[in-house]
Amino acid sequence: MKLLALSGSLRKASYNTAALEALSSLAPSDIEIQIGNIADLPLYNPDLEGESIPSLDELKAVLAEASGLIIASPEYAHGISGPMKNALDWLVSGEEFPYKPIMLINTSPRACHAQEALKEVLTTMSGILVDSAYVSLPLLSSGLDRDGILADTALCHSLKTGLNNFRTGIEVSSNNRLID
Ligand SMILES: Cc1cc2nc3c(=O)[nH]c(=O)nc-3n(C[C@H](O)[C@H](O)[C@H](O)COP(=O)(O)O)c2cc1C
Structure with a gap:
């Protein structure tokens, strides 16, 4: 199972990115978590829809292949971080996003x-x-x-439980779509 993980923080020492890196290390061998890059996306502009934007094309390609999306994103001034909202705006009109199971990490x-x-x-x-x-x-x-997260038993337990429940949720949602 392939999963795409996106951090809404561009900060080098980001806790959100660290959580995703730890989750990726904790994943069992049959789950591959790829941490995607949203830092190189241009600011969203509807006029650019349909143009070739390598960073967006890459993001969409990985998302299309992924069975689920994991998002860890910070709060800035009570709102969604700009980089994350920008990435989501780029994905609104594509066919890769709809019905994708999503796991949130706060x-x-x-x-x-x-x-x-x-x-x-x-x-x-x-x-x-x-x-x-x-x-x-x-x-x-x-x-x-x-590494600090990986050394903490309680944090690892939370991440592993979340990922395990996500796998189950993905399987259920995929079965439901087959029935529909
Ligand atoms: C400009 C700015 C605004 C912030 N606003 C909030 C806020 O409204 N609520 C909150 O809980 N934390 C707020 N924070 C704290 C960040 O959410 C926190 O530092 C978080 O860890 C950043 O994520 P990162 O470690 O992945 O970079 C703010 C931080 C910055 C730099």
Whole structure:
């Protein structure tokens, strides 16, 4: 099973990116998590729809191949981070996103506004939020990087449980679509 993971933070020492890197390391051998790049996308402009944009073409190609999408994104001023919203706006009109199962990771439990806004945007885009896969990790101010997360048993347990539930959610949603 291939999964695409996107971090909404461009920061080098990002907790969101670290959480995705840790999740990727913890994944069982039959799950491959690729961390995608949204940093090189241009600012969204409908006039550019249909033009060849290598960073967007690459993102769409990986998303098309993925059985599910994992998003870890910070809250800025009670909103979705600009890089993440920009990436989602680029994906709105494509055929890769709709009905894609989605796992959300929140690395700052106090950041509830951005999570709610993200859920609204993702469901509007016809993504399938897998609620049982939601993971909340208290990483803010922890100073932890990928290896620090991997050394913490409780954090690893949360990530592994979320990923396991996500796999189940993906299988259920794929069976439901076959029945439909
Ligand atoms: C400009 C800016 C605005 C922020 N606004 C909020 C906010 O409204 N609510 C919140 O909980 N955290 C806020 N934060 C804190 C970030 O969400 C937090 O630092 C987070 O860890 C950043 O994610 P990263 O570690 O993946 O880069 C803000 C940080 C910055 C730099």
